[in-house]
Amino acid sequence: MRKIKTILVLLAILCVALPFAAATLLTQTGASDATLYVDPPSIEDPAILLGDNIVIHIMIDSVSDMKTCEFNLTFSPSVLSVLRITKLAVQGQYPDSKLDLDSDNGYIWISLVYKTALTITTDTAILEIEFYVKDYGATDLHFQSSELLDTGGAPIPHETRDGFVRIILRNIVVKQISPTYSETYVGRIIPINVTTLNDGNIPETFTVSLFYDSTLIDTMDAVDLPPTENITVTFNWDTASAPPLMTPYTIKAEASTVPYEVNTTDNTLVDGTIKLKIVGDVDGDGAVDINDLIAWDDAYESHAGDPSWNAQADINNDSVVDKADATLILDHYKETL
Template identity: 30%
Template sequence: MRKKIIPILMSIFLLAFIPLNGDATSTVIFIEPQLTIVEIFHTFQINISISEVTDLAGWDFKLYYPNSLLNATEITEGPFLKTAGDTFFTVKEFTDNYNETHGRIWAVCVLQGQGSGATGNGTLATITFNARLDGIATLHLAEKDLIDSKIPPKHIIHKTIDGVVEVLGHDIAVTDVTLLKTVVGQGFTCCINVTIKNQGKYTETFNLTVYANKTMIGIRAVTLPDGNSTVITFTWNTEGFAKGLYIIEAIADVVPGETETADNTYIDSIIKIVLAGDINADNMVNYLDAIILGAAFSSQPNVPNWNPNADINNDNNVNYLDAIILGENFGKTDP
């Protein structure tokens, strides 16, 4: 048996010296399916297939793939060449680290003995991968060769079609935190708008939590379809919080399968809790605050003289109710 194998293997490894078969052909070696869509961290298989081939006695290919996205775990011989007889199948190289960016699989298969080769369509090999990161991966067939059963064998002219793998990921991002005012009277409320976006490929349900100086001030369960963005408004009641500066932080829970987690947290807003009526936050309630309130009096959001800091009771109106609060604390200082 070994005596039969050796000449065939020699022909495979010396393919550069085999004359080309000049006949026109429609033979195609290709990745099947052409497009594979898979969820991150899942396992999938692709076939190296062939169509419209005549008298195939041996094949040889190298497959390249991005090792940042995919991890190859197994290759097995397909059934097609075996339809013509016993085969010798060997894997010359199987590594995720062919170079810094790509893995490479190099496989060879030949018929043993003499006789006609395989004709028609079928699977040459099946490869199993793990999807390790979301993105688009090209499966590139290169340096491949097909030979027929003639003595000496001839190359079979063929075309090649690569494949694409789209790895779908999970990715929630907090894209903005906006405070509707920068000063809030102690014991009163203020509104915080948090913008979130589902940058992944699946509808996600998760918790969105807002903190003031690491103290939780609100939590909301959110369901967000893929590709969508929404604004969630939190109302913070400052009752029981000490006067001073507070950093507002919004955190979206990491969803299963999410790998890009840095953008789940957004910290970029500061608000000051003050003595109610201290609109300009200078630690005293006096005529300066009254002037500011007067300038915004009778205003509502989206009008030119609207000043949210002057809306002390946070009812979207600057009116006599705010003036009463200011008046009650007029002349007071903090501390």
């Protein structure tokens, strides 16, 4: 009997306590919806340039009986500086405020106190901040600390959502052209390396085209090249279709431009020349004659790297100067440009 009584008492306590617990839970759940945040959540517009201004809002949502809103918002002082902070009227009220702004160290500390505590049920802007764009780069607009207080001075649980700003730099630069030969025989395939740099701060996809004089050799793709990284692509120029000339061909590389590119001049590089010769014209004077046979003879039986080696006497490009090369000279004997 006594046991039953005890159980009944316990049940009675639970019946009273449970609704309270549930109510407390509901209150907390409701309170945790309170959010202090930056709007827009992210600014990454490539049209924003150095020296431009950008405006963000500090917003609040789902809060009851808020008397005080206080926070420290940090940002990268190398990217942004603060131009203006404007208090906005909420439900007809402008709050009293204290401000500690430090653009050199990148923070805004502010305390807003409302005469009549606010109950806010929809996304509401409480502050407008205008930044000046100092440099390229990225920065969070980070709530390092924040406090919402009710009329009694008790903290209101809440979430914060940071903002993010990226000042986008887009620039492709052709850095280097490295032809394998400066003079060679018509018909050879010439590998030419072209090095291109993504000098911006976002990954880039673009094309690189290589020309001899104004004639296109080929176009190749660079896909998602990360910021600050180089890519080297090898073009194989089949010279069979280009006529041999006394004047060397000029080699030029062009990277396609990307939107909002800050410098398009450095997308083009003219670097290096390649002289295309008649097959057998060892000395490159425009005629295949006895002088070329003499030059061949001087290099006879040499291998690449030997003291007497002459790459131009190796007509068939097999790294040795021998009779096969003389045969090619004789095949083209008396030819001139």
